[in-house]
Amino acid sequence: MLYIPQVLFILLALASILFFSSNARKIRQNILAGRDEPIHNEKGKRWRNVLLLAFGQKKMFKNPLVAVMHFVVYAGFVIINIEVLEIALDGVLGTHRLFFKPLGNVYLWLINSFEFLAVGVLIFCAIFLLRRNVIKVKRLWSKDLDGWPRSDANYILITEIILMSLFLTMNASDTILQSRGVGHYGEAVTGNFLFSSFLHPLLDGMSNSSLIFTERFCWWLHIFGIFAFLNYLPYSKHLHILLAFPNAWYARLDPQGKMNNMPEIQQEVLYAMQPELIPAENTEEGHKKFGAKDTMDLSWKNLLDAYSCTECGRCTAACPANLTGKLLSPRMIMMKTRDRAEIVGKNIRTNKTFIDDGKSLLHDFITPEELRACTSCNACVEACPVSINPLDIIFQLRRYLIMEESNAPAEWNNMFSSIENNFSPWKLPPDERDKWALEMDT
Amino acid sequence: MHIPTMAEMAAAGESPEILFWVGCAGSFDQRAQKITKAFAAILTRVGIKFAILGKEESCNGDPARRAGNEFLFQMMAYNNIQILNGYGIKKMVTACPHCFNIFKNEYPALGGNYEVIHHAVFLQQLIDDGKIKMKEEGVFKGKKITYHDSCYLGRANHIYEAPRKVLQALDAALVEMKRCGSNGLCCGAGGAQMFKEDEPGNERINIERTDEALSLHPDIVAAACPFCNTMLTDGVKNREKENEVQVLDIAELIERDMA
Numbered sequence: 001m002l003y004i005p006q007v008l009f010i011l012l013a014l015a016s017i018l019f020f021s022s023n024a025r026k027i028r029q030n031i032l033a034g035r036d037e038p039i040h041n042e043k044g045k046r047w048r049n050v051l052l053l054a055f056g057q058k059k060m061f062k063n064p065l066v067a068v069m070h071f072v073v074y075a076g077f078v079i080i081n082i083e084v085l086e087i088a089l090d091g092v093l094g095t096h097r098l099f100f101k102p103l104g105n106v107y108l109w110l111i112n113s114f115e116f117l118a119v120g121v122l123i124f125c126a127i128f129l130l131r132r133n134v135i136k137v138k139r140l141w142s143k144d145l146d147g148w149p150r151s152d153a154n155y156i157l158i159t160e161i162i163l164m165s166l167f168l169t170m171n172a173s174d175t176i177l178q179s180r181g182v183g184h185y186g187e188a189v190t191g192n193f194l195f196s197s198f199l200h201p202l203l204d205g206m207s208n209s210s211l212i213f214t215e216r217f218c219w220w221l222h223i224f225g226i227f228a229f230l231n232y233l234p235y236s237k238h239l240h241i242l243l244a245f246p247n248a249w250y251a252r253l254d255p256q257g258k259m260n261n262m263p264e265i266q267q268e269v270l271y272a273m274q275p276e277l278i279p280a281e282n283t284e285e286g287h288k289k290f291g292a293k294d295t296m297d298l299s300w301k302n303l304l305d306a307y308s309c310t311e312c313g314r315c316t317a318a319c320p321a322n323l324t325g326k327l328l329s330p331r332m333i334m335m336k337t338r339d340r341a342e343i344v345g346k347n348i349r350t351n352k353t354f355i356d357d358g359k360s361l362l363h364d365f366i367t368p369e370e371l372r373a374c375t376s377c378n379a380c381v382e383a384c385p386v387s388i389n390p391l392d393i394i395f396q397l398r399r400y401l402i403m404e405e406s407n408a409p410a411e412w413n414n415m416f417s418s419i420e421n422n423f424s425p426w427k428l429p430p431d432e433r434d435k436w437a438l439e440m441d442t
Numbered sequence: 443m444h445i446p447t448m449a450e451m452a453a454a455g456e457s458p459e460i461l462f463w464v465g466c467a468g469s470f471d472q473r474a475q476k477i478t479k480a481f482a483a484i485l486t487r488v489g490i491k492f493a494i495l496g497k498e499e500s501c502n503g504d505p506a507r508r509a510g511n512e513f514l515f516q517m518m519a520y521n522n523i524q525i526l527n528g529y530g531i532k533k534m535v536t537a538c539p540h541c542f543n544i545f546k547n548e549y550p551a552l553g554g555n556y557e558v559i560h561h562a563v564f565l566q567q568l569i570d571d572g573k574i575k576m577k578e579e580g581v582f583k584g585k586k587i588t589y590h591d592s593c594y595l596g597r598a599n600h601i602y603e604a605p606r607k608v609l610q611a612l613d614a615a616l617v618e619m620k621r622c623g624s625n626g627l628c629c630g631a632g633g634a635q636m637f638k639e640d641e642p643g644n645e646r647i648n649i650e651r652t653d654e655a656l657s658l659h660p661d662i663v664a665a666a667c668p669f670c671n672t673m674l675t676d677g678v679k680n681r682e683k684e685n686e687v688q689v690l691d692i693a694e695l696i697e698r699d700m701a
Contacts, residue, residue: 258548259508268513320628320647375631376593378597379593379625379627381597403513408510408511415505415634419506419514420517424466431497433499436478437447440443440479441443
């Protein structure tokens with residue numbers, strides 16, 4: 001009988017870790033279903049990005065107030081989870097406040113700071129809920145988030161508030177039980193903690209058995225909540241708390257203005273310009289797709305981007321096309337890419353290899369109208385706190401539209417033919433290119 | 443004032459210090475031609491030995507590449523690289539951020555390696571070196587100027603300071619728009635948008651940006667890109683402010699105020 005809670009705890013922990021790893025493996029497969037792109041150069045700069053962009057959340061500080069609140073929630077949540085180590089060990093060993101005796105005063109100091117952070121997380125998560133649902137900050141209230149994404153965001157904030165409340169209530173009931181010298185609570189007398197003691201008036205009237213029940217209930221629900229939260233991540237935009245780190249490491253180091261080259265076209269152009277270079281033997285490997293039509297044509301980094309997106313909408317709020325009412329929203333580019341990558345991943349797992357489902361990222365998820373609204377201004381890339389590059393996806397889809405589908409607005413076709421025939425995007429006589437210089441001669 | 447071409451220089455057995463890559467807007471667009479002339483005049487007055495490619499210059503392929511036509515871009519790049527390498531060009535300056543970006547970042551992968559300088563940086567260096575001297579009583583003294591960041595100069599290549607330093611030489615009052623520097627708002631021309639109608643929406647991007655500039659009540663909106671210049675000029679006309687507000691390139695401002 002004595003060991004039932006311990007066995008229960010160990011089973012819960014194992015189930016939770018196994019379930020999470022299985023889902024994490026699926027996400028990894030979904031990402032690696034993308035095209036290969038070797039990224040490993042300049043490790044120094046990459047570590048720097050991990051430190052500054054992921055750990056330091058540098059880009060968040062463009063808006064300092066929000067950045068500080070977000071930082072407290074993030075740091076608070078991470079640091080408080082050190083307490084989970086004790087909770088886990090207590091759970092496995094059937095002990096209570098295992099670290100108190102060996103750590104002594106340091107332990108008290110630690111728990112007090114955890115409580116401080118817990119209150120911070122609680123207040124700021126409440127403010128975040130207000131910003132989303134009452135103040136209705138534009139990028140958080142946008143129709144981009146209609147349906148699941150909006151609920152997802154709210155669930156996370158509410159869960160964090162509940163977890164923090166459980167932690168504080170647990171400490172409050174524990175310390176009352178200590179002062180009453182009840183059972184093993186009386187053996188680890190930590191004394192009152194800074195913040196949970198404010199809850200004492202609410203609990204003082206309760207009997208010992210109700211308090212023990214409350215303390216245990218909070219303990220179990222807290223740890224259950226944490227396991228649930230872990231397993232919720234793979235289904236949620238909140239995965240960014242993990243993927244922001246690798247995504248910062250793999251972030252593009254090139255200047256933002258640099259568009260990736262297409263070596264496969266280079267070969268074609270070379271043969272077109274110098275046919276004598278075409279190898280005598282026909283080594284054609286069949287037609288390679290130019291640009292990207294579906295998620296497997298995108299690079300795995302594009303897909304890692306999609307899974308790292310937490311749908312904050314800073315990209316869309318900075319997008320000139322979106323600001324002026326066009327259909328394009330860089331955030332939706334990322335959300336739709338992830339939606340499609342999930343479907344493609346499931347398809348591959350079910351059928352061993354991808355079986356055509358009659359759909360593709362281009363057209364069925366992202367329309368030409370969205371792609372054509374982009375000015376390639378890089379505002380979305382600059383705005384993203386977790387190093388996501390929506391523009392790279394837009395460019396690859398545009399390449400497919402033009403080179404595989406010859407799908408361009410008439411004005412662009414005119415521009416192309418002008419460049420080809422008049423060597424400038426305008427239908428003007430190429431001989432007049434230096435007219436301005438001749439005018440200066442006089 | 444004679445603007446020599448590379449062909450002339452090569453025929454005379456000479457080579458320039460720097461090639462002035464004019465770009466299509468600077469060559470053909472009537473408004474942008476004035477920027478080209480102003481910059482060429484500055485180079486001449488400062489005594490820099492430069493040349494243009496003249497009729498041998500072609501589109502660098504940027505609008506084609508951004509629209510998705512990689513094939514056409516690479517054809518243009520192939521031809522341009524043949525000509526540039528044929529003349530042994532090592533260094534060039536351009537007044538167009540799109541030309542600057544593509545030569546600096548994208549031609550190297552195709553075998554075109556050049557030191558490329560945008561005219562904002564070039565002008566700043568000339569001012570810093572004391573080669574450009576400004577009038578004692580500048581024509582822009584007391585004028586209010588706001589600078590519009592070009593995306594392909596700013597975010598794309600992190601050149602935010604140079605154009606502002608150039609404007610500081612004018613002795614005018616510089617005011618910043620709320621969306622400036624890395625937060626600068628696009629004029630709406632990039633990504634080949636210049637060459638087609640806007641997608642359906644409720645406003646044109648250039649109007650959104652022009653309104654932001656006009657809200658500061660500037661005398662001059664300064665740009666460092668011929669496409670931004672066109673978009674903002676159109677915006678100012680659309681708001682019927684062309685009599686109060688001028689849209690000028692940093693080269694035009696400097697040229698008018700040189701001692």
